[in-house]
Amino acid sequence: MPTLISSRFLLFVGESLHLKRALTNSRSVLFHTSVKCMSQGEPNHGSLTLSSIGFQTETEPGNRSTSNKVKPLGSPSENIKSKGKPFDINEKKKKAVRVVEKQQIESAPFAAKSFSELGLPHVLIERLEKEGFTVPTEVQSAAVPTILNKHDVIIQSYTGSGKTLVYLLPILSVVGPLRGQVPQGNDDGGENGKKLGIEAVIVAPSRELGMQIVREFEKVLGMNNKRVVQQLVGGANRIRQEEALKKNKPAIVIGTPGRIAELSSSGKLRTHGCRYLVLDEVDELLSFNFREDMHRILEHVGRRSSADPNSSSGKTERQLIMVSATVPFSVVRAARSWGCDPLLVQAKKVVPLETQSSPEPVSLSRPSSSLSPNSAMPSQAAVESLPPALKHYYCVTRLQHKVDMLRRCIHALDAKFVIAFMNHTKQLKDVVFKLEARGMKAMELHGDLGKLARSTTLKKFKNGEVRVLVTNELSARGLDVAECDLVVNLDLPTDSIHYAHRAGRTGRLGRNGTVLTICEEPEVFVVKKLQKQLGIPIAPCDFSEGKLLVTEEKKAVSTSRS
Numbered sequence: 287m288p289t290l291i292s293s294r295f296l297l298f299v300g301e302s303l304h305l306k307r308a309l310t311n312s313r314s315v316l317f318h319t320s321v322k323c324m325s326q327g328e329p330n331h332g333s334l335t336l337s338s339i340g341f342q343t344e345t346e347p348g349n350r351s352t353s354n355k356v357k358p359l360g361s362p363s364e365n366i367k368s369k370g371k372p373f374d375i376n377e378k379k380k381k382a383v384r385v386v387e388k389q390q391i392e393s394a395p396f397a398a399k400s401f402s403e404l405g406l407p408h409v410l411i412e413r414l415e416k417e418g419f420t421v422p423t424e425v426q427s428a429a430v431p432t433i434l435n436k437h438d439v440i441i442q443s444y445t446g447s448g449k450t451l452v453y454l455l456p457i458l459s460v461v462g463p464l465r466g467q468v469p470q471g472n473d474d475g476g477e478n479g480k481k482l483g484i485e486a487v488i489v490a491p492s493r494e495l496g497m498q499i500v501r502e503f504e505k506v507l508g509m510n511n512k513r514v515v516q517q518l519v520g521g522a523n524r525i526r527q528e529e530a531l532k533k534n535k536p537a538i539v540i541g542t543p544g545r546i547a548e549l550s551s552s553g554k555l556r557t558h559g560c561r562y563l564v565l566d567e568v569d570e571l572l573s574f575n576f577r578e579d580m581h582r583i584l585e586h587v588g589r590r591s592s593a594d595p596n597s598s599s600g601k602t603e604r605q606l607i608m609v610s611a612t613v614p615f616s617v618v619r620a621a622r623s624w625g626c627d628p629l630l631v632q633a634k635k636v637v638p639l640e641t642q643s644s645p646e647p648v649s650l651s652r653p654s655s656s657l658s659p660n661s662a663m664p665s666q667a668a669v670e671s672l673p674p675a676l677k678h679y680y681c682v683t684r685l686q687h688k689v690d691m692l693r694r695c696i697h698a699l700d701a702k703f704v705i706a707f708m709n710h711t712k713q714l715k716d717v718v719f720k721l722e723a724r725g726m727k728a729m730e731l732h733g734d735l736g737k738l739a740r741s742t743t744l745k746k747f748k749n750g751e752v753r754v755l756v757t758n759e760l761s762a763r764g765l766d767v768a769e770c771d772l773v774v775n776l777d778l779p780t781d782s783i784h785y786a787h788r789a790g791r792t793g794r795l796g797r798n799g800t801v802l803t804i805c806e807e808p809e810v811f812v813v814k815k816l817q818k819q820l821g822i823p824i825a826p827c828d829f830s831e832g833k834l835l836v837t838e839e840k841k842a843v844s845t846s847r848s
């Protein structure tokens with residue numbers, strides 16, 4: 287059902303955006319132009335070549351591209367220079383142009399040995415090194431140069447592979463005090479003391495994820511430059527956010543769809559000059575719940591590139607960056623609607639989106655998907671969404687013994703940071719009570735708690751005061767607790783996408799991690815189907831004498847850590 291609804295939302299957004307254009311002015315024709323722009327290229331279903339991504343030495347019609355030089359990936363300063371020029375968003379006649387430098391994607395360093403290979407400014411690399419970031423991950427190696435070359439992109443890579451830095455680095459290369467050609471010490475985000483307004487909007491589906499992204503930006507920016515970024519998450523004091531926007535004039539805002547849309551509607555957040563729109567956990571942001579807010583954001587944050595080359599709206603062409611570990615076909619469709627010639631970037635490949643032609647069965651994301659005939663097929667949306675080193679198990683027990691099984695598993699694996707997922711908020715308290723009664727420190731985390739309670743709980747979990755975080759889908763996406771060594775499904779996730787995001791809270795950035803699904807006998811076939819959809823082994827297990835025993839094929843093999 288959620289997929290059906292979200293695809294309806296997409297149709298609604300797509301239709302209404304186009305309809306609006308058609309009704310308001312003659313720009314309706316331009317929609318067709320932009321569609322053409324997306325389908326004109328030669329059919330190419332392999333890796334990119336210069337011609338397949340439309341490399342040309344002439345200026346394209348309209349103002350889409352004005353650059354006629356290909357810069358090799360190894361000339362960082364050139365790359366930065368060409369796009370770092372300040373622009374005056376108030377000068378309406380002078381349309382802001384996003385210069386797309388076509389690049390030879392094959393030369394992307396899919397496993398760069400250092401950040402300096404990626405075309406980032408020196409001052410930014412220095413900051414990264416100070417914070418302990420020395421070697422880029424594979425997806426960072428592939429995606430950072432692609433984004434620096436101004437392509438609209440979908441970034442798909444498994445959980446915990448560092449997708450936040452994938453967009454953070456290109457943005458900070460161009461926006462704020464660490465950008466390429468600005469002398470150090472000028473922390474106003476612009477040249478000659480001029481403020482440039484909001485240049486990047488980053489949208490995340492939950493407050494926790496929004497705040498986490500803010501902290502990642504602040505970490506890289508350093509203490510003295512924190513004010514370049516402003517959080518705009520829901521639940522926080524709106525007046526204070528408005529005052530901070532006025533006073534600090536941040537270049538980058540990060541928030542949840544509701545609060546960003548609210549501030550935009552009230553005129554307190556001006557984003558027409560925005561150059562980057564990032565949708566983190568994009569498949570979640572496309573859900574029905576966010577439809578109106580996302581519609582507002584997509585309409586008001588910059589201007590879709592090539593949507594309207596002759597527009598006099600005064601809006602800047604924005605670069606669209608969509609990110610998730612799971613990319614259902616709805617995201618591909620959305621990227622085609624809202625972006626221009628978007629590329630799909632994965633850890634080891636960069637391909638044009640036209641190659642993603644076959645929509646997966648709609649049933650995939652439905653809660654009932656596990657029962658559908660197609661559900662035993664590997665899911666394009668969810669494969670390669672999980673770190674390969676994760677270990678997956680399931681065990682069978684009665685409903686009333688689930689918490690006891692959870693406790694036995696924690697002891698057997700000597701797990702220190704455990705996240706236990708359930709489907710219904712009301713049941714979380716009961717599990718916390720049972721664990722605490724047996725001397726195991728636990729706390730619940732869900733959306734009905736206030737902002738302060740949520741952040742206090744998370745803080746206590748992160749600093750080790752709480753061993754088990756009992757939570758619902760709220761914590762399934764994006765939450766980054768490096769030490770988390772065990773994820774337990776006390777209730778089955780609704781589908782493989784939800785399984786992937788829950789499981790991905792452990793085993794982050796190459797660490798070890800275990801995922802245990804505790805189910806009842808009649809649910810075992812669902813686990814088998816999840817296993818096939820995700821393309822991973824989920825081994826049956828049991829716990830005996832403080833050890834985890836794999837019970838497959840009647841063999842009992844001890845895999846205890848101790």
Ligand SMILES: Nc1ncnc2c1ncn2[C@@H]1O[C@H](COP(=O)(O)OP(=O)(O)OP(=O)(O)O)[C@@H](O)[C@H]1O
Binds near residue numbers: 502
């Ligand atoms: N190159 C790097 N070197 C060291 N640490 C890194 C690097 N890149 C990212 N990290 C760290 O790895 C952790 C995971 O990164 P991040 O949360 O961006 O992953 P993700 O792919 O977005 O995960 P998810 O899909 O679950 O949201 C973070 O703590 C981040 O600071």
